Amino acid sequence: MNLKKYFCLGILLLSLLTGCKDSNMTGLAVKTQTQPTIERIIGQPSTAVDEISIGTFNIQIFGKKKREKDDVMKRLVDIVDDYDIIAIQEFRDKTEETVPYFLSKINEKEGNNYSVIASERLGRSSSKERYAFYYDNKRIEFLNLSFTFPDTEDLFEREPFIAYFKAKEGNFDFYLVNIHTKPDDVEKEIRNLAKVKAYILQKHPEDGDVIFLGDFNADGNYFNEESDVLGEQYFWAVPNDFDTTVARSDRTFDRIIFLKEFTLEDFAYKSGVDRFEKRWPELSYDEMKKISDHYPVWVKFRIDKDSQ
Structure with a gap:
């Protein structure tokens, strides 16, 4: 009896290991799903009819001094108009003139028709910042909803700024959550993005496409990039x-x-x-730092598959 039992167990184990193709043998077939590999690109996004590009860019201390540098402003315009929509962090300007000024410079370029949605000045310290979304009106529609996360628990140095958009073609609509974390509190602030997500879905359950983007400071001494602080339900689209x-x-x-x-x-x-250096190989290291201490990063989304 025991010999027969062990023999049957052996057959069962062998079937599970090798994979069973017979659909009638319920419970023995092993189904595996492979996730496509991310195509990693160094450079700006290309234009595709069935995709949109979403970027994020920390433009270091973007205020009066930077906007008076014509060569830097021209390069910033050249960057932004390669994106269908881009989140910007680190506007620092008490007069609040830089956000609209930058829009005017973007739209001076032939063929451009961009708009901007921006937050108020945010931050616990005197060095406050504004978030902004610049988007191409030919490709993106703003759905008349933007707000700052109501941070009643003081979870964030700068409260995340949220806006609702859709691709003009196709059926992809989405929330963008713009954030610049405090270096000393990176893990805590990233973990609390789950509360931001919960708030958005509670108030606006009609759409689950919530995309967080910005300067997370998520590396180096600030953050262990191998940690799974948000859990497996989140996808980190910018590889480590x-x-x-x-x-x-x-x-x-x-x-x-x-x-x-x-x-x-x-x-x-x-x-x-x-x-x-990919865009402008002639620039020196010091010239690149005048633009920003960060590079823009971006992802592409299909506009014809959205079911949420």
């Missing part, structure tokens, strides 16, 4: 091997994250870092 900073050290500070359940089906599996 991307260097997103101009400094000679290799750091992946800038990130784009979304919920697998709702948004993975829309992801085109294309991610990029828009390195200045």
